[in-house]
Amino acid sequence: MRSETFHLIAGPCAVESREQLLDTADLVAAGGATMLRGGAYKPRTSPYSFQGLGQAGLEILAEARERTGLPIVTELLDVRNVEAVAEVADVIQIGARNMQNYPLLSEVGRTDRKVLLKRGLSATLEELVMASEYIRKEGNERIMLCERGIRTHETAYRFTLDLLAVPALQEMTELAVIVDPSHAPGRSDWVLPMSLAAAAAGADGLIVEVHNDPGEALCDGAQALEVEQFADYAERVQRVVEASHLASESCVSLS
Ligand code: PEP
Ligand code: MN
Numbered sequence: 537m538r539s540e541t542f543h544l545i546a547g548p549c550a551v552e553s554r555e556q557l558l559d560t561a562d563l564v565a566a567g568g569a570t571m572l573r574g575g576a577y578k579p580r581t582s583p584y585s586f587q588g589l590g591q592a593g594l595e596i597l598a599e600a601r602e603r604t605g606l607p608i609v610t611e612l613l614d615v616r617n618v619e620a621v622a623e624v625a626d627v628i629q630i631g632a633r634n635m636q637n638y639p640l641l642s643e644v645g646r647t648d649r650k651v652l653l654k655r656g657l658s659a660t661l662e663e664l665v666m667a668s669e670y671i672r673k674e675g676n677e678r679i680m681l682c683e684r685g686i687r688t689h690e691t692a693y694r695f696t697l698d699l700l701a702v703p704a705l706q707e708m709t710e711l712a713v714i715v716d717p718s719h720a721p722g723r724s725d726w727v728l729p730m731s732l733a734a735a736a737a738g739a740d741g742l743i744v745e746v747h748n749d750p751g752e753a754l755c756d757g758a759q760a761l762e763v764e765q766f767a768d769y770a771e772r773v774q775r776v777v778e779a780s781h782l783a784s785e786s787c788v789s790l791s
Pocket of ligand 1: 549575579630631632633654684716719
């Protein structure tokens with residue numbers, strides 16, 4: 537599924553309200569996003585944190601797709617919601633915490649939706665690829681893999697973004713490899729450098745968190761880009777994508 541087009545998936549961590557999602561969607565669409573992200577069902581560390589709007593969030597996502605034309609990427613947490621999520625999602629996200637939830641993987645394997653499978657917090661690349669096989673085994677080969685940072689001994693940031701996963705997974709599989717530059721830094725000023733590094737490493741796309749009012753976000757606000765910054769961000773990323781293509785072409789012709 538590797539393609540020439542660079543996927544730039546952008547949007548808030550969670551769908552919080554109609555206004556929040558539609559405002560963000562309009563601006564990321566204008567800024568060059570290729571898909572809109574937003575969780576209606578959120579896997580939160582604390583059961584007392586905002587858990588997402590559920591079905592109401594899915595309906596807002598459907599409206600955003602109608603309005604902007606952007607395909608929707610949204611997370612499926614629970615096999616009981618597969619039909620409702622598949623109805624709205626163009627791409628079903630399986631989050632890091634569910635990478636080895638085998639019944640959930642088999643269930644999305646039986647849908648005809650694309651799947652974005654995120655690497656587990658402590659998963660090896662081999663385990664990620666084997667998890668993708670649970671989806672493929674059921675007949676769904678439309679899978680994108682996502683590096684989102686792993687747990688290491690380092691405590692200076694939330695997770696260690698493992699950019700070697702990009703060339704390694706591209707060698708191990710034919711699947712598109714997407715990088716999430718938001719969850720590892722956990723703060724917005726480190727999102728651009730990680731995005732540029734991912735593009736330079738040859739990633740097939742990025743999934744980045746963007747919010748219309750990060751200070752008031754109910755989930756992952758500290759790492760969200762301000763939506764007004766998005767067009768400039770997208771342009772900078774695009775420059776590195778192009779430079780990276782040119783540089784790797786010249787490598788081929790030199791060899
Ligand atoms: C997310 O994309 O908002 C998310 C919860 O990601 P992860 O599963 O990688 O933590
Ligand atoms: Mn998030």
